[in-house]
Amino acid sequence: MNEERIYKVLLGPLVSEKASLAAESGQVVFRVATNSTKAEIKKAVETLFDVKVEGVQVSNLKGKTKRTVRGLGKRKDTKKAYVRLAEGQDIDFMDVE
Template structure:
């Protein structure tokens, strides 16, 4: 995969209470990914950027909510998240990443 595409596949790590709980309990890390990213692309991107071995990737598409405001109806953006499980004994430290 082209190095430029690797940087476009992973948008950002998802840092939340649920993401922290999933990381501790199941050894999974949550990333916001590009809407057109595939599981093999996500796996290659994580392995190349963080130098870890990925066991599996699960992808979730979250539809944006419709919200009413004083100006009318609006819609939040859709989000695609990837839950990445690493091989036992490996972890990602986001402070040391590129």
Template sequence: MNQERLYKIILGPVVSEKSAAAGESANQVVFKVNPTANKLEIKAAVQSLFGTKVESVSVLNVKGKTKRTRYGLGKRSDWKKAYVRLAQGQEIDLAASAE
């Protein structure tokens, strides 16, 4: 796979209570990913960028909410989220990799 494409697949971590609970209970990390990426590309990107072994990847499309603005109705962008299950004993420290 093209090395440049790997850097464009993972857009950033998703930090929420649900993602923190998934990380503690199921050894999963949640990422915001490129909407055109598939599971195999996401798995390859995480393994090469973070140097970890990935067991499985689950993806879901998040639909953007419709919000009222002062100019009428607006819509947030749709985006894609990936739950990446790491192998036993593997971990990704997102706080240290941001520095």
């Protein structure tokens, strides 16, 4: 996987109450590109953060339909990745360059 694709796969960390509960069990949650695969996500996390990934679970979220002045509109579909890190591994987002 080339360097450009790595940065296009991971869009950023997801910070929520559910993500903080997952962090207690050794998982990190990322927003990822909708056309990315589990193998690409695993490779991107391992190369960017220099950690060992045990597994990746992916969740597809459909965009909500919202009422606007001009009729109905739809938000974008998104994709989340729950990445399980190996025992003793940790990602500190403040320390990454």
